Amino acid sequence: MKQLLKLFLPLLLTAPIIVSCSSDDDDNGAQAELNANRNDASQEPALQRLEFPKVKGGNSIVIIHTTNDQYGINYSVEWDCQKKSQRWSCYQMHSGNYGGSNSRVVDGYLFDEDMPSHNINYVTDADGFNYDPFWSSGYDHGHICPNADRKYSREANRQTFYLTNMQPQFNKFNAGLWQEMENKVRKWWPTGNKDTLFVVKGGTIDSPGDIIEYISNKKVSKSSQEGYIPVPRYFFMALLRKSGTNPPKALAFWAENLNEDHSGDPLSDYVISVRELERRTGIDFFCNLPDKIEEDVETTSVENIKWLWNF
Numbered sequence: 001m002k003q004l005l006k007l008f009l010p011l012l013l014t015a016p017i018i019v020s021c022s023s024d025d026d027d028n029g030a031q032a033e034l035n036a037n038r039n040d041a042s043q044e045p046a047l048q049r050l051e052f053p054k055v056k057g058g059n060s061i062v063i064i065h066t067t068n069d070q071y072g073i074n075y076s077v078e079w080d081c082q083k084k085s086q087r088w089s090c091y092q093m094h095s096g097n098y099g100g101s102n103s104r105v106v107d108g109y110l111f112d113e114d115m116p117s118h119n120i121n122y123v124t125d126a127d128g129f130n131y132d133p134f135w136s137s138g139y140d141h142g143h144i145c146p147n148a149d150r151k152y153s154r155e156a157n158r159q160t161f162y163l164t165n166m167q168p169q170f171n172k173f174n175a176g177l178w179q180e181m182e183n184k185v186r187k188w189w190p191t192g193n194k195d196t197l198f199v200v201k202g203g204t205i206d207s208p209g210d211i212i213e214y215i216s217n218k219k220v221s222k223s224s225q226e227g228y229i230p231v232p233r234y235f236f237m238a239l240l241r242k243s244g245t246n247p248p249k250a251l252a253f254w255a256e257n258l259n260e261d262h263s264g265d266p267l268s269d270y271v272i273s274v275r276e277l278e279r280r281t282g283i284d285f286f287c288n289l290p291d292k293i294e295e296d297v298e299t300t301s302v303e304n305i306k307w308l309w310n311f
Contacts, residue, residue: 034290046073047288050240051090051198053078054284060087063114063164067155071097074156075145077164079115080205085230088202088283089144089165095191100151105158109134109141112162133229134168137215142169142235144201146182167203168215168231169257176263177270181237181253184267188309194244200285203232203257210234212257233257238274238285240297249308250286250297252277268311274298 039055041048046064047055055062059082065074075091109132134141144165150156159165169178190197204210212231237253252274253267274285275298286294300308 034292035288035294036291037284037294038288046076049073049092049198050196050242050286050288051092051200052076052288053088053090053200053238054287056080056087056283059083061116063112065114065159065162067153067159069153069155071153071156074150074153074159075165077144079164083205083230084228085205086144086164086167086202087205088200090198090200091145091149093149093185093189093197093199094195095193097150097152097156098189098191100153100157102151102154102157104147105154106161108161109163109166110158110161112164114162115164132163133216134163134166137168139168139215139231140171140174141166142174142178142203144203145199148182149186149199167235168229169203169235170259172259172261173235173255173257176261177255177265178235180263181255181267181270185237185239188239188241190241190243192243194242196242198240198242198286200238200283202236202281202283204234204236204281205230205232206282231257234280236277236281238277240274240286240289248289248293248297249305250274250300251305251309252285254280266311268306271302271305271309271311273300273302273305 037054039047039052046052047062055078060078060080062076062078064076066072067074075089077089078087079085080087141163143160144167145160147157147160150160185197185199188197210233212233214228214230216228234254234256236255238250239252240248240250242248252272253270254272254277255270277283278285278298286298289297
């Protein structure tokens with residue numbers, strides 16, 4: 001039987017769970033006293049991993065997907081139970097999960113097996129799923145952690161098709177600019193033993209101006225009272241790369257969810273600093289870095305970011 005690693009906030013697990021973390025996380029623990037805004041990992045060690053933003057808690061839960069093999073943690077999601085939407089998915093890219101041939105191992109989209117039944121909020125029936133609200137909504141199932149980033153394990157690839165890893169996206173955005181951004185990130189996939197790329201991705205769901213409309217399985221509605229799932233107006237990616245003893249570097253992408261093809265646009269046009277992304281989203285990214293390092297990488301100017309990432 002597949003072993004599941006799950007964290008539900010604010011009701012934390014009562015005992016710590018040993019998780020598989022990359023070696024790049026180690027110095028974060030050593031300098032924990034220098035980090036005032038880090039996640040509280042006392043009851044869940046995985047929350048200290050560098051890909052994790054500051055968890056919001058409150059109406060949100062965090063689901064950590066694992067595979068029953070040597071790979072351990074696959075990706076994690078913060079799910080907003082009130083808004084019936086994910087806040088972000090985060091994961092690591094390194095030599096240990098590079099490549100593979102398990103592309104799109106399922107045909108369709110799956111109800112999240114790790115979601116506690118009383119917190120399933122795609123439906124009015126709080127006891128369980130009874131439909132996929134994306135169908136006939138006019139929007140794609142937009143993967144946040146892409147299946148193409150999880151080819152190394154059949155189970156890891158399968159888990160990317162959970163509905164909790166989806167956000168509504170216009171097809172021209174999903175198959176266009178968003179896909180180009182994902183392809184670019186894959187070109188940065190580290191293959192060195194000491195290199196890791198930490199990735200956080202999601203869509204805006206908090207402010208009314210950052211939401212296009214709301215969808216249900218039967219109709220698209222402008223009213224949050226009538227609809228169910230918010231359609232993000234903007235999507236983002238936050239990336240942190242650590243390469244051996246080199247200073248870490250960070251980058252953010254920010255793009256509008258438009259029913260237009262912008263796949264030919266220079267991706268450099270969508271680059272912003274992580275600090276600016278935090279201002280726009282209200283999310284504290286890479287909070288587990290020591291404070292001084294976090295400040296340096298998040299406040300790098302856009303011009304220097306483009307130079308560091310070879311745009």
